[in-house]
Amino acid sequence: MDLTVWRTFVTVCRLGSLSAAAAELHHTQSAVSRQIAGLERELGVPLVERHARGVRPTPAGAAFRTHAQVTLNEADRAVRAAREAQQGALARPLTVGATPSLAAGIVPEAIRRLLTETGPLRWSLLPGLSAELHERVTAGDLDLVVVTDAPPGLPDDPRVVRRFLGLDRMAVVLPLGHRLAGGGPVRIADLAEETWAEDNDGSAALLRRHAARAGADIRIDLAAADLLGKLALVATGHAVALVPGVLRGALRPDVVATELVDPPTRGVYALTPTRDPHPSTDALLTQLGTAFAPFGE
Secondary structure, eight states: OOHHHHHHHHHHHHHTOHHHHHHHHTOOHHHHHHHHHHHHHHHTSOOEEEETTEEEEOHHHHHHHHHHHHHHHHHHHHHHHHHHHHHTOOSOOEEEEEOHHHHTTHHHHHHHHHHHHHOOOOEEEEEOOHHHHHHHHHTTSOSEEEEEOOTTOOOOOTTEEEEEEEEEEOEEEEETTOTTTTSSOBOGGGGTTSEEEESSHHHHHHHHHHHHHTTOOOEEEEEOSSHHHHHHHHHTTSOEEEEOGGGGGGSOTTEEEEEBSSOOEEEEEEEEESSSOOTTHHHHHHHHHHHHTTTBO
16 A cells, blocks of 8 residues: 555545645645545545535544554654664654643653763653643654543553653642732632632543532633643632642742642653653653652652
8 A cells, every 4th residue: 555645644634624635745636535535445445524624534534544643653763764774873763742731840850861861862842631642652653751640531551551650749829919829738618719710621620529529619710721821810810720739840930839738639650652662761761750759749
């Protein structure tokens, strides 16, 4: 089978449009249509179906797409390896993913320690949510990801090795001048009258569980697009918010992180592919454990 056609199919699925895929791949739309039709004839099953806003994969197409993406990733890595070997650059780049809070401090610190120990190494860091990062490490896009088991949790997947790094204690972040800012651990009930802001379903679920366990009724009235947006709502006095404990040293100066009594926790894990792990995996895992130790339990 022609991997060029596979790449066209994967691009169509990702963009949901024949015309958008054609533009990205520098093909005509008719050429993209012919490639998809030829692939369907070769496989003997329909791979895409049209709808009002473009196209989407059929169940057969979705199944094929998963394996096609893995094959394309491996093909790209094979090409890079051959070119790097020809150029004498035998060191394989290290690709790392992490949730936004872990990418804000723990993971960069661990990589700094790794480079100090091993010397120069080409590396990259991609932030994302846990579910997305899990998919990307199984697809071969990333060598190691650092994720959490915040709701809905992490799936059991034989394609990855899961290593527990520790429990992250969540904290509440308050605006400067708040009556409870800078004090000792506070009870969630003391914040029951506050407006809360959240940026993702996992953090909101942790907050609601913690409040229910304490018998408190809270209101999550404001939604932020991301962590930075949530902190901006707190800094400007519109809300209070739950944040990961690992962020305490990386917060903006106009908010105050305060401990909660019996805080909610989330497990922090490193995921690596079962097959073909990066040579630096074990060394980075050691450094991740060291960098996380002051924050975990």
